[in-house]
Amino acid sequence: MSSKSQPDDMIVVRDLTKSFSGRSVLDGISVTVKKGDVLVIMGGSGCGKSTLLRQIIGLSKPDSGEVWIRGQEITRMEERKFSEMRKKFGMLFQSGALFNSMTVGENVSLPILEHTKLAEEVVNIMVKIKLELVGLTGFEHLMPSEISGGMKKRVGLARAIAMDPELLFCDEPSAGLDPVMTAVIDTLMVDLSRKLGMTLVVVTHDMASAFRIATKMVMLFQGKLVASGTPEYIKALDNPIVKQFINGEADGPIPLRLSSDDYLKNLLG
Amino acid sequence: MSKLGDYLVLSGRSLYWAVIAGFRGQFPKVSEVFAQMVEIGVGAIPIVTMVCFFIGLVLAIQSAYQLVQIGAGNFVADIVGVSIVREIGPLLSAIVMAGRSGAAVTAQLGTMKVSEEIEALQVMGINPIRYLVAPRLLAMMIMLPCITVLCEIVGMFGGFLFGSLSLHIPADLYIEKTIHALVLKDFYTGMIKTEVFALLVGTIACYCGFAVQGGADGVGKATTQAVVASIVSIIVADCILTGIFYYVL
Numbered sequence: 001m002s003s004k005s006q007p008d009d010m011i012v013v014r015d016l017t018k019s020f021s022g023r024s025v026l027d028g029i030s031v032t033v034k035k036g037d038v039l040v041i042m043g044g045s046g047c048g049k050s051t052l053l054r055q056i057i058g059l060s061k062p063d064s065g066e067v068w069i070r071g072q073e074i075t076r077m078e079e080r081k082f083s084e085m086r087k088k089f090g091m092l093f094q095s096g097a098l099f100n101s102m103t104v105g106e107n108v109s110l111p112i113l114e115h116t117k118l119a120e121e122v123v124n125i126m127v128k129i130k131l132e133l134v135g136l137t138g139f140e141h142l143m144p145s146e147i148s149g150g151m152k153k154r155v156g157l158a159r160a161i162a163m164d165p166e167l168l169f170c171d172e173p174s175a176g177l178d179p180v181m182t183a184v185i186d187t188l189m190v191d192l193s194r195k196l197g198m199t200l201v202v203v204t205h206d207m208a209s210a211f212r213i214a215t216k217m218v219m220l221f222q223g224k225l226v227a228s229g230t231p232e233y234i235k236a237l238d239n240p241i242v243k244q245f246i247n248g249e250a251d252g253p254i255p256l257r258l259s260s261d262d263y264l265k266n267l268l269g
Numbered sequence: 270m271s272k273l274g275d276y277l278v279l280s281g282r283s284l285y286w287a288v289i290a291g292f293r294g295q296f297p298k299v300s301e302v303f304a305q306m307v308e309i310g311v312g313a314i315p316i317v318t319m320v321c322f323f324i325g326l327v328l329a330i331q332s333a334y335q336l337v338q339i340g341a342g343n344f345v346a347d348i349v350g351v352s353i354v355r356e357i358g359p360l361l362s363a364i365v366m367a368g369r370s371g372a373a374v375t376a377q378l379g380t381m382k383v384s385e386e387i388e389a390l391q392v393m394g395i396n397p398i399r400y401l402v403a404p405r406l407l408a409m410m411i412m413l414p415c416i417t418v419l420c421e422i423v424g425m426f427g428g429f430l431f432g433s434l435s436l437h438i439p440a441d442l443y444i445e446k447t448i449h450a451l452v453l454k455d456f457y458t459g460m461i462k463t464e465v466f467a468l469l470v471g472t473i474a475c476y477c478g479f480a481v482q483g484g485a486d487g488v489g490k491a492t493t494q495a496v497v498a499s500i501v502s503i504i505v506a507d508c509i510l511t512g513i514f515y516y517v518l
Binding site for chain 2: 057059083084085086087089090091093094095097098099100110111114115169
C-alpha cells in the first residue's frame with residue numbers, strides 16, 4: 001500500500017489519463033473518496049465523467065495512473081481477484097442495463113443467487129425489500145420491455161444494492177426520472193450512505209440532485225479536474241466554469257463545440 | 270492476428286468453464302444448459318432434418334445416374350449410407366446449425382453487449398464466460414452429435430425412398446446393403462468431426478457476439494461474420510480431419 005493512502009480511504013485515484021484515438025478524455029485526474037462519502041462527479045456531456053467512472057470500476061484500463069480501492073491497486077489486478085472484489089460493488093448503469101430475457105424479480109435476484117447459497121424464499125423476500133425501496137412493489141413478474149425507462153433505472157438501482165454493497169456507483173441516476181422519483185432516489189441514496197455507511201460515487205449533471213446528496217463534489221472540464229470540495233465550497237467558489245455549470249447559463253467559458261477548431265475555418269473548409 | 274489471439278483465449282476459457290470446471294465441481298447451471306439445449310438443439314431439428322432428407326434423396330438420384338449405367342443400381346444403398354455417415358451428415362448438420370443456432374447466439378450475446386448487459390455482469394463479479402458462454406457451448410457440444418445422428422437417419426431414409434420407389438430395390442435388400450456397407454469407423458470418425466464442428470460453431474458464435482462494437486449495425490455485422498467464419502472453418506477442419514482419418518487411421 002502506498003504511504004499517502006489513509007486507512008479510511010475507499011477510493012484513491014492518482015494521475016489518471018485516458019485517450020481515445022488520440023483525443024485526450026481524462027488528463028491527470030486525482031480524486032480521493034473516504035468511506036461513507038457521497039462523491040458527485042459533475043461536468044458537461046462528453047467531458048469524461050462516465051469514462052472516469054468506468055476506469056474506477058475497472059471496465060476499461062487507463063493509459064496511465066493508478067486506481068486504489070480499499071488499499072488495493074485495481075488497474076493491474078488479476079481478473080479473478082478483481083472479480084471477487086466486485087462482489088462488494090454495485091453499479092447502476094445509465095440505461096439500467098437490465099437483462100432483457102429475465103423478469104424484474106429475476107434481475108434483482110441474480111447477484112444474490114450467484115453469490116450466496118440462500119434459500120429461494122429468503123431471496124424472494126430480499127428482492128421484495130429492494131424493490132420496495134425504489135417504489136416498485138409488485139413489479140417482480142414484469143419483463144423489462146414492459147416497464148418504462150425510468151422504472152428500468154429504478155430496477156437497476158434495486159439490483160445494484162441487492163447485495164448491500166460497500167461501494168455503489170451510479171451513472172446518471174436521475175436522468176429520465178420525474179422530479180418526485182428523483183427526490184425519492186436521492187433520499188434513498190442519502191440513507192444508504194448515512195445509515196448504512198455505503199460509499200457512493202455518482203455521475204450526474206442534475207445540479208439540484210447533486211447538491212442534495214453530495215458530501216464531496218468534483219467538476220470535470222475538458223478532461224481535467226477544475227474544482228473539488230464540499231458542496232458549500234463548490235457553491236461559493238469563484239470559478240467562472242463552475243459558476244456557469246451549476247447555474248446552468250448559456251454564456252460563459254464552457255464552449256459549445258467540443259473541438260477547439262476555428263469555427264469559420266471549419267465552416268469554410 | 271490479435272483477433273485470432275483473442276479468439277483462442279476466449280475459446281480456451283470457454284472450454285475450461287464448459288467442460289473442465291465441471292470436474293472441479295463448478296458445473297454450469299443445469300437448468301440453463303437444458304434451456305440452451307432446447308433453444309440451440311431441439312429448435313433446429315425441423316430445419317436440419319428437412320435439409321438432410323432432401324440431400325439424401327439427391328445423393329441417391331445422382332449416384333443412381335452413374336450406377337445404373339453399369340448395372341449396379343443396388344450400390345446406391347452403399348454410396349448413400351457411407352457418404353452420409355462419413356461426410357454429409359456431420360458437415361451438413363454443422364453448417365445448418367451454424368446458420369441457425371450459431372447466428373442466434375451471436376445476435377443474442379451481441380445485443381447484450383450493446384445494451385451493457387455483459388458489463389453489468391462483470392461489475393457484479395459474475396464471469397460472463399462462465400454464466401453465458403459455458404452453457405451455450407456445452408449445449409452445442411451435446412446437441413450437435415444428437416442432431417447429426419438424426420440427420421443421418423433421415424438422410425438415409427431419403428435415399429431409401431428413391432431406391433425402393435424408383436429403382437425398385439427391395440426394402441430388406443436396401444437396408445441390409447446399407448448395414449453391410451457401414452463399419453464402426455465410419456460412425457466414430459463422423460462423430461469426432463461433429464464434436465470439433467460443435468466446438469468451432471459454439472466458440473466462434475460467442476466470440477463474435479462479445480466482439481460487437483456499436484449498435485444494431487454492429488450486431489448485424491457480427492452475425493454475418495460469425496456465420497461466414499463458422500462455415501469456412503467447418504469446411505477447413507473437415508478437410509484436415511478427413512485427411513487425418515484417411516492417412517492415419
